[in-house]
Amino acid sequence: MNAYLASVIENVKSKYANEPEFVQTVEEVFSSLEPVIERHPEYEKADLLNRMVEPERMFTFRVVWMADDGTWHTNVGYRCQFNGAIGPYKGGLRFQANVYPGIIKFLGFEQIFKNSLTGLPIGGGKGGSDFDPAGKSDAEIMRFCQSYMQALYRYIGPDVDVPAGDMGVGAREIGYLYGEYRRLKGVFENGVFTGKGFSYGGSRIRPEATGFGAVYYLENVLKHEGESIQGKTIACAGFGNVTWGICKKAAELGAKVVTLSGPDGYIYDPDGVTTSEKVAYLLEMRASGRNVVKDYADKFGVEFYPGEKPWGVKVDICMPSAMQNDVYLEHAKKIAQAGVKYYIEVANMPTTNDALRYLMDCGLIVAPSKAVNAGGVATSALEMAQNSERMVWTAQEVDKQLRQIMNTIYTMSVEAAEEYGLGYNLVAGANIAGFQRVADAMMAQGVF
Numbered sequence: 001m002n003a004y005l006a007s008v009i010e011n012v013k014s015k016y017a018n019e020p021e022f023v024q025t026v027e028e029v030f031s032s033l034e035p036v037i038e039r040h041p042e043y044e045k046a047d048l049l050n051r052m053v054e055p056e057r058m059f060t061f062r063v064v065w066m067a068d069d070g071t072w073h074t075n076v077g078y079r080c081q082f083n084g085a086i087g088p089y090k091g092g093l094r095f096q097a098n099v100y101p102g103i104i105k106f107l108g109f110e111q112i113f114k115n116s117l118t119g120l121p122i123g124g125g126k127g128g129s130d131f132d133p134a135g136k137s138d139a140e141i142m143r144f145c146q147s148y149m150q151a152l153y154r155y156i157g158p159d160v161d162v163p164a165g166d167m168g169v170g171a172r173e174i175g176y177l178y179g180e181y182r183r184l185k186g187v188f189e190n191g192v193f194t195g196k197g198f199s200y201g202g203s204r205i206r207p208e209a210t211g212f213g214a215v216y217y218l219e220n221v222l223k224h225e226g227e228s229i230q231g232k233t234i235a236c237a238g239f240g241n242v243t244w245g246i247c248k249k250a251a252e253l254g255a256k257v258v259t260l261s262g263p264d265g266y267i268y269d270p271d272g273v274t275t276s277e278k279v280a281y282l283l284e285m286r287a288s289g290r291n292v293v294k295d296y297a298d299k300f301g302v303e304f305y306p307g308e309k310p311w312g313v314k315v316d317i318c319m320p321s322a323m324q325n326d327v328y329l330e331h332a333k334k335i336a337q338a339g340v341k342y343y344i345e346v347a348n349m350p351t352t353n354d355a356l357r358y359l360m361d362c363g364l365i366v367a368p369s370k371a372v373n374a375g376g377v378a379t380s381a382l383e384m385a386q387n388s389e390r391m392v393w394t395a396q397e398v399d400k401q402l403r404q405i406m407n408t409i410y411t412m413s414v415e416a417a418e419e420y421g422l423g424y425n426l427v428a429g430a431n432i433a434g435f436q437r438v439a440d441a442m443m444a445q446g447v448f
Ligand SMILES: NC(=O)C1=CN([C@@H]2O[C@H](COP(=O)(O)OP(=O)(O)OC[C@H]3O[C@@H](n4cnc5c(N)ncnc54)[C@H](OP(=O)(O)O)[C@@H]3O)[C@@H](O)[C@H]2O)C=CC1
Pocket: 165, 166, 167, 168, 169, 210, 237, 238, 239, 240, 241, 242, 243, 261, 262, 263, 264, 290, 291, 292, 321, 322, 323, 324, 346, 347, 348, 373, 374, 376, 377
């Protein structure tokens, strides 16, 4: 490997050994960049890569909230403003018990390149808290969100940093967060958040956008192979927002999602999550806060596999869509053995680096999450545009733009890999194309 690249990766490994997810994503992205760094010696001269791995700014703050029984609880809040070279920091908030700086930084780092791939003016950011929303009442969620915003409101804004949802944060939480922001600032400045309810500036299609965008990207991949999505079987993970969007669009296009998973195991539905009743039930399960996918098996009379993951089920396409590091090498082996042809990452970094390499070496067509799931943040940027121009676009308009953006991301990735002699490599192509735009902007803006 190029000596400069290797030294930056070593530096990150030794400095952030206690943040393994962050180290993993830096290695994954930078290992694609060798030909780019060789072609651009000016990057090393400006020490561009060591600058890129350090967030421009990161906030850690106390979030104190009262439970319904009157007891006080203290959580840690984070917001990482990772890279603002191409636009205001943009990225979701994650509320989950396992959140710590390594998770926030891995998500923020991915977000830089993902946002760049959309071609829209959005920088990379991410935030969240180790607050666990499971089992919390609506009033507790509201008090938590209000306290979180009291600590953060000074440091965000429509032209500064625009948070949105991620795991554990949906339209309800965004409503409470924005409400507190508006109360504290005394302005109707709705462009400060995306993923809002439609009544106060949310965009049509944003709830569906990540899943829809993933399916649009998949269609490009299938077209390249001379195939169509019609009749394809898909294994998904989770049953959250993103999986819901995939099920909905796949069904509309004649494909079927046959697996869903949760912390309790996975379900196999041979008829697919295709009817509107089944698709809507995903929302019901999510809203119940019970965190079990078994409810689906009980309701629709399909098989439930406790404590297992759906990787190894015979399908045409795997779309891991729940969380990071859901697919390890042992799962990758089962996926390859099952004859799966397409491995389309959807959740942020759902695959360990060795599993990803294995799948590519086995000849599966692998697409990376930072490209596949970029439809969510791209539609957030469309929401920001609507808020700035005080306009409301129709669902058709937003969906048309989303589809176009996904097609462009795919094409840019293919072309970037080809330009550097890497062939049809969607993983390297996305890393290179995402990197190049941010690198150009950082180089143009001087060294800091
Ligand atoms: N929402 C968006 O617009 C975007 C999301 N993403 C990424 O997509 C992924 C999913 O996000 P999203 O759908 O929004 O999040 P949600 O919180 O809506 O859903 C996450 C799903 O993952 C499940 N899950 C959690 N832990 C496990 C586990 N141990 N095993 C199996 N399933 C588990 C959750 O189940 P349970 O609730 O029971 O724990 C839930 O069904 C994340 O990686 C996120 O970062 C990427 C781009 C945009």
